[in-house]
Amino acid sequence: MTLPMPPAVLEVVNAAVRFGEVRALDGVSLSIHPGECIGLVGHNGAGKSTIVSVINGGLSPQQGEVFSDGTRLAPYGIGVARSRGVRCVFQELSLCPNLSIIENTRIMHRNLGGFGWRKRAAAIILASIDAIFPDHGIDVGGPVGTLSIAQRQMVEIAMAFSDAGQPPRLVILDEPTSSLDAGLAAQLLAHVRRFVANGGAVILISHMLTEILETASRIVVMKDGKIVAERGAGGFDHASLVEAMGSAATHQTAARRAPAANQPVLELTLPKGQPFRACKGEVVGLAGLGGHGQTRLLLALFDRHSPQWWPIRNPAVTFVAGDRRENGIFDLWSILKNMTAASLGDLSRRGFVQDKAEIDRGDEWKVRIDIRTPDMNNPILSLSGGNQQKVLFARALSTRAPVVLMDDPMRGVDVGTKHEVYGMIRAEAEAGRTFVWYSTEMEEMQLCDRVYVFREGAIVAELTGDAISEHNILRASFEGEAA
């Protein structure tokens, strides 16, 4: 480095993180200098949260080094990061809800102990909240559990900026404004600017691109675990930033059918935004940023159309879970049992499962979906992740349900399997099945006949045919502030 720059508060060099088959970070280098506000943007799964975890010491990369003030920090961990003044506000709320705000302050600041710490903690956190959000009206003696989501977020932000003898030097804000209203968000961003002007450093992650454009002094765009663009604040405008986040997509020319003027098989009116509907033989995509109401819609659809108390003979909907370890597979069961779990009613007579029918069904689908196993009686965990997912697809497709709901089912599945499954979904749709498909991957949305884009729990756009493009989806996802 030849420029007379102050040494970086924190510098990550060539960090790589791999979770199984997925490369979360692929050789990322990032340095943060005092007096800088870095805006970090990227689509879901671009690696933003991973790099944040590396910076705050919560995750040690398989490869790469961390420097601070010109010295290499090894080993690097949460304790070291905090002693260097690295603070983080996480996307999911991370206070202890059973403790009061004062007690949470005590947890955050390890060196606050000793007699009379309650008074000191109260003063510290109150000063910080007052500085960032004047007129907040929060009682710092009360438990966190009774605060509203916005108030919790405010407390958490104030906690990160609070100073108990060890001043914050680098504050990472991961979606800090997601639950704040416009006024509070403006107060926060004003504070970020003041903090940066006084020599602090901030990493700001936000899906509100205007916030990034207005606040950041440097903008870093991530995609697929890599930094794909890095420019000064003036180097981007709204459109070029959206452009940079997207890929130079290899456009899939999937056989997409014109939406037939069919009778809808599924309808649901959402509390706000456009209503949802899906027709027979249609593949409907749910797009938008993660956690904006897509999974909730799927669950609502499932609840609406599945029996509440008594089993029924003809199921109306079936579900493919994306989080297969959490709510997809039965860990201890065989592949066959996992596959037939949803259609035991069809395979049994007088309440007893017919072994022969079950085995035949298993063998049929083993061939059809190409489950790579020598024996369907092997335990499900003997399969690779992609093949486990195929079993889940087989479980759903082998039912007689005319509607298949899919909750980001391709998470962590390799490319080959994906394309096999895409073909099957297409074929089943041709045969008259309806698919409702939530995915965070753009490529998959382009396989759909129709796509609903979600934002803040509501459908904000409906795209059909050729209008389904990464560009349009991203634009609709960020529409709120583009206007």
Next chain:
Amino acid sequence: MRISTDTLRLAVPVASLLLLLAGVFYLQPRAMSYNGLNLLFNLAVPIALATVAQMLIMAVNDLDLSMGTFVSFVACVAATYLHDAPLLGALILLAAIATYAALGVIIYLRNLPSIVVTLGMSFVWAGLAVLILPVPGGTAPEWARAVMISKPPLVPMAIIASALIAVFAHLLIMRSSLGVLIRGVGGNQRSVQRAGWSIIAARASAYALAACFAVAAGICLVGLTTGADANIALRYTLLSIAGVILGGGEFTGGRISPIGAVIGALTLTLAGSFLSFLRISPDWQIGAQGAILIMVLALRLLLNRLESKGGKP
């Protein structure tokens, strides 16, 4: 002004204690005396201590199913070694506390379910207790006996001891930094970890503190009964869990109340006496005690519901 949620949580155990007390006094006015109160409550002291111990385990989202056998084991040690060879006795008890701390660490590190580990340990403690004291007997250490039968002026020992236990546990768990840390682990372990604390140390101290209270419970029990037996405190496991829940605690989330737990223990003890005064045959008493427990918990649930409704503006 809205009543704070913590006060509301404490209201149920206090109200049920007072209600039961009123019932007992109505049935047996003679209980309304120095000796009467002492007799009503003196067996509650070890139960209160065991309840506080269980509460510490529950504060970190675990459950101790070996509480009863552990207290029995301690009682056996107290009635034998602690009386005959105080130094050796003290060492055994210290080793037991260290074992508890180690259990806390193992449960966390190996990600084991605490109920399975403690259920297993309950057989270990029970076995050790039988080895130490194969037949009921032993002698209480004089000092423990002296404390438990002391007659302070005006207020009976059982009431003073319960109040002291409640205040001490409250200061330790609700006011001190260590207490905040332990409850924080129950509330949101990740956030405590992210702040740079050692979860291992926090869990080890929660378990060790719990063991300390359980040891005190065992010694108190021997002081009251003058002797011990390997099965002396078996019901403490369930009593202590019920006491914590009765006192406003939760199984998860680090929501506990030491004062409530002590009151819960007193309520449970009183419920037994109340049923005896009602002349309910011993065959039915356990069932009736369960019915009282269910009623009180139903009341709690109702208040929780009101609370969550009131919490959202």
